[in-house]
Amino acid sequence: MKIITWNVNSIRTRLPRCLALLERHSPDLLCLQETKVEDDKFPRQEIEAAGYQVEVFGQKTYNGVALLSKKPLENVQRGFPGNPIPEQARAIGATLDGVEVWNLYVVNGQALDSPKFPIKMAWLQGFFDWMQGERKPNQDLVVVGDFNIAPEDRDVHDPKKWSGKILCSDQEREKLQSFLDWGLTDLFRLHEAGDGHFTWWDYRAGAFPRGWGLRIDLMLGTASMIKRCRGVQIDREERKKTTGEGTPSDHAPVILELD
DNA sequence: ATGGTTGGTCGCCAA
Numbered sequence: 001m002k003i004i005t006w007n008v009n010s011i012r013t014r015l016p017r018c019l020a021l022l023e024r025h026s027p028d029l030l031c032l033q034e035t036k037v038e039d040d041k042f043p044r045q046e047i048e049a050a051g052y053q054v055e056v057f058g059q060k061t062y063n064g065v066a067l068l069s070k071k072p073l074e075n076v077q078r079g080f081p082g083n084p085i086p087e088q089a090r091a092i093g094a095t096l097d098g099v100e101v102w103n104l105y106v107v108n109g110q111a112l113d114s115p116k117f118p119i120k121m122a123w124l125q126g127f128f129d130w131m132q133g134e135r136k137p138n139q140d141l142v143v144v145g146d147f148n149i150a151p152e153d154r155d156v157h158d159p160k161k162w163s164g165k166i167l168c169s170d171q172e173r174e175k176l177q178s179f180l181d182w183g184l185t186d187l188f189r190l191h192e193a194g195d196g197h198f199t200w201w202d203y204r205a206g207a208f209p210r211g212w213g214l215r216i217d218l219m220l221g222t223a224s225m226i227k228r229c230r231g232v233q234i235d236r237e238e239r240k241k242t243t244g245e246g247t248p249s250d251h252a253p254v255i256l257e258l259d
Numbered sequence: 260a261t262g263g264t265t266g267g268t269c270g271c272c273a274a
Contacts, residue, residue: 203264
């Protein structure tokens with residue numbers, strides 16, 4: 001089974017590239033974040049014509065998540081009980097071939113002294129509390145998406161510059177660590193220990209050609225997923241500008257292959 | 260220390 005997570009930064013603007021991605025990788029499941037569209041305006045027909053079923057949880061202008069799958073999804077869940085900001089569409093879960101997948105768009109937080117930072121921490125805690133109460137680490141479970149957290153300094157192009165900044169702070173990393181301590185593993189790190197592997201590059205200041213990236217799009221899985229994990233790849237090509245398909249998202253897709 | 264781009268929407272906010 002192949003699962004991709006991608007912060008698409010507007011599904012309507014990115015539709016040609018999204019269709020090309022489906023064609024190129026033929027994933028069983030594509031988890032999208034930042035679709036930025038209300039459910040009745042989601043380009044459902046074009047994606048269904050490509051052979052995918054569509055489950056959306058969106059809102060106007062901001063946020064929005066979606067699951068595109070070849071086969072029907074079971075037990076689709078939009079949001080989670082205890083979410084401190086339920087008006088923001090940031091989480092959708094479903095089961096595919098016995099594997100429960102949660103697709104998250106974690107609050108960015110803006111800056112450590114921003115009012116949005118405690119909301120980020122509360123949202124992560126809210127999801128963790130739900131997961132800890134309602135799920136077990138011995139289940140077949142993956143939690144994927146844009147976490148807006150770089151887990152370690154090796155996930156940051158310039159750790160000194162980013163030290164203590166949003167996406168890299170101790171508080172955020174400790175919150176992510178609570179997910180790992182519960183029983184989830186950063187599946188990318190099973191097969192790659194080195195630095196220089198990023199999934200997001202700021203649109204500004206030519207960050208991508210300069211290599212100024214962070215790895216903030218993650219694939220977390222329980223112990224049974226470790227056994228089934230064949231590898232996790234980052235599709236850096238998708239972040240490059242190409243002719244004819246429009247501009248890239250500021251995030252690269254991340255591809256998980258399970259036995 | 261700060262830079263400066265993209266998307267949604269149409270004056271800015273968010274990232």
